Amino acid sequence: MSLNEPGRFSDELMAFVMTCLFCGAISRDEFNFWCAQALSLNNAQAFLFDLMDFHEEIFKVYKIIGYVPHWEHTEDDEHALYGISVRRGFEPYDMPLTSNEALACLEASPDIERLFGQVFDFIKL
Numbered sequence: 868m869s870l871n872e873p874g875r876f877s878d879e880l881m882a883f884v885m886t887c888l889f890c891g892a893i894s895r896d897e898f899n900f901w902c903a904q905a906l907s908l909n910n911a912q913a914f915l916f917d918l919m920d921f922h923e924e925i926f927k928v929y930k931i932i933g934y935v936p937h938w939e940h941t942e943d944d945e946h947a948l949y950g951i952s953v954r955r956g957f958e959p960y961d962m963p964l965t966s967n968e969a970l971a972c973l974e975a976s977p978d979i980e981r982l983f984g985q986v987f988d989f990i991k992l
Contacts, residue, residue, distance in 0.1 A: 874908055874909055875908055875909045875910055876905055876908040876909065876910045876911045876912065876915075877910070878936040878937065879936065879937065879938050879939070880905075880938075880986070881912075881932070881936040882935075882936035882937050882938035883938045883940075883982070883986060884898065884901055884986065885928060885936065886938055886940070886945060886948060887948055887951075887983065887986075887987070888925055888928075889925060890945060890948040890949050890951075890952055890959055891949070891952035891957045891958070891959030891960070891962070892948045892949070892951040892952045892955070892957070892983065893987060893990070894957070895921070895922065895925070897987065897989075897990060898918070898921070899918065899919050899920065899921060900989065901986075901987060902915045902918040902919045902921070903915075903919045904989075906919075912932075914931050914932050914933065917931045918931060918932075943972050943975070943976060944976060944979050946963075946964055946968070946969055946972035946973075947969075947972045947973040947975070947976035947979040947980070948979065948983070949962050949963075949964065949969035949972070949973075950969040950970045950971070950972050950973025950974070950976075951973060951979075951980065951983055951992065952969070953966045953969045953970055953973075954970065954973065954992065955992070980992065
């Protein structure tokens with residue numbers, strides 16, 4: 868899985884970051900910080916300026932972006948992101964599985980943990 872091509876912004880990367888936000892794997896402040904850092908990437912989009920200070924309900928992020936970016940992933944990949952959330956001590960709203968199930972998905976998906984660490988290199992797991 869290589870959506871984090873070094874130095875390059877992509878819709879898939881943006882979709883991964885947004886999925887992390889929706890799954891509670893990152894906080895809103897961490898999302899804002901990532902958007903500020905992403906401005907230095909090749910192909911960075913102008914909407915990142917607005918997302919640096921985004922403080923509305925997270926579903927409104929699509930209004931700023933203007934479309935819905937897509938990250939090709941499985942349900943287990945998404946469940947692994949919930950596992951990151953649980954491991955970090957966050958309590959995601961409306962999590963579709965138990966904390967233990969989320970942690971098991973994370974354990975079974977080392978690629979997701981590795982990708983998370985690459986994209987959010989400022990967060991220690």
